[in-house]
Amino acid sequence: MISIKRTRDLYLKLFLSTFSISAFTFGGGYVIIPLMRKKYVEKLKWIEEKEMLNFVAIAQSAPGPIAVNASVLVGYKIAGVLGALVTAFGTVLPPLLVMSAVFLLYASFRDNPVVNAAMLGMRVGVAAVLIDVVITMTKGIVKEKNILSLIIMIVAFIAVYFFNVHIFVILAVSAALGVFATLYKSKQKGGAVK
Amino acid sequence: MIYLQLFFSFFQVGLFSIGGGYAALPQIQSQVITARGWLTLSEFADVVTMSQMTPGPIAINAATFVGMKVAGFSGAVVSTVGCVLPSIIIVMILAYFYTKYNDLKGVQGMLNGLRPAVVAMIASASLVVLLLALFDGTLPQSVAEVSLISILLLVVCFLLLRIFKPNPIFVILGAGTAGVGWYFVDKLLTLT
Incomplete structure (x- = not known):
């Protein structure tokens, strides 16, 4: 167990480290995990390797951006609730400032034909990135070889895309199905043991 | 009141986007475009594009952009806070239970069901961006338009x-x- 003294210096260090990590995570998401590992596991040795993996699992299972979730976990582990707030603030500040500036640029340049041509081209690039992501994720689900997962995926897609079913309904139903399936499986396993 | 609307819309985006990153796309689409009309579809595609090149998660980028557009910098701050608040609260609760019981099994079953649904929703939002990038949002009426x-x-x-x-x-x-x-x-x- 690592114990760290909660001084003003520590909070400043937490803020600055999350701020700099966040400022260089372009595109967001999983990119932040290796950066955080390097900083907190290898360099500062505040967190153990195995614990970091658990943090990633929690960050993925909780709602909201992974980057924010992971930094809240690190902050909470090192300096409690105040630490979590400090790291969350450090993580959110760079995108908030940068995107505000980008919005102002966007608002004044979007009618420029060259900028417009660049945006149209980049949109196609982003579409390609999204197709790539979706294919990789779908492959992951198919590889599980779980019929329920496949059914949930297909039905959810049809429900969202063609019938505009509210996302909350889909999340609630699929979460409930997942819980029931797990309970049913563990019950069966328990029966087999007897 | 516009600040409250921004706050609650992005609170919901943050609360319901499970699976990180792209999982926010369908939420933003339903909260910001369909429900409120704060962005046009083509602005949505631009926000997704810009968020790929600026630091930070798409959800926060979108919150800042929409906040700026609707109510200036204070709007951006309110939307962003709304967007990350569910994360902060829920993750701290999970962290508390994790440090207390060191067990994540309860969440696991729910996740198994959620994961395929999240993939489906990301696919749906991606299809919207794809159609927008290629045909400005609607399927072409003739080959000449492609x-x-x-x-x-x-x-x-x-x-x-x-x-x-x-x-x-x-x-x-x-x-x-x-x-x-x-x-x-x-x-x-x-x-x-």
Whole structure:
């Protein structure tokens, strides 16, 4: 167990480290995990390797951006609730400032034909990135070889895309199905043991 | 009151986007575009594009952008806080239970069910962006409306991503450069 003294210096260090990590995570998401590992596991040795993996699992299972979730976990582990707030603030500040500036640029340049041509081209690039992501994720689900997962995926897609079913309904139903399936499986396993 | 609306809309985006990153796309689409009309579909595609090139998660980028557009910088701050608040609260609760019981099994079953649904929702939002990039949002009525250049660019980008697995930023920037290049070529062609 690592114990760290909660001084003003520590909070400043937490803020600055999350701020700099966040400022260089372009595109967001999983990119932040290796950066955080390097900083907190290898360099500062505040967190153990195995614990970091658990943090990633929690960050993925909780709602909201992974980057924010992971930094809240690190902050909470090192300096409690105040630490979590400090790291969350450090993580959110760079995108908030940068995107505000980008919005102002966007608002004044979007009618420029060259900028417009660049945006149209980049949109196609982003579409390609999204197709790539979706294919990789779908492959992951198919590889599980779980019929329920496949059914949930297909039905959810049809429900969202063609019938505009509210996302909350889909999340609630699929979460409930997942819980029931797990309970049913563990019950069966328990029966087999007897 | 606009600040409250921004706060609660993005609170919901943060609360319901499970699975990180792209999982926020369908939420933003339903909260910001369908429910409130704060963004047009084409602005939505632009926000997704810009968020790939700026630091931070898409959800926060979108919150800042929409907040700025609707109510200026204070709007951006309110939306962003609304967006991350559910994360902060829920993750701290999970962290508390994790440090107390050191067990995540209860969450696991729920996740098993959620994961395929999240993939489906991301696929749906991606399809919207794809149609927008290629045909401005609606399926083309005739073959003449299809931009061959866009489709060619899409195929090239996609193959580059699948084969070389580069950082997506470079592919997106490359596509932007190609877009500008084509703009000038097209201009030259119409001049001559």
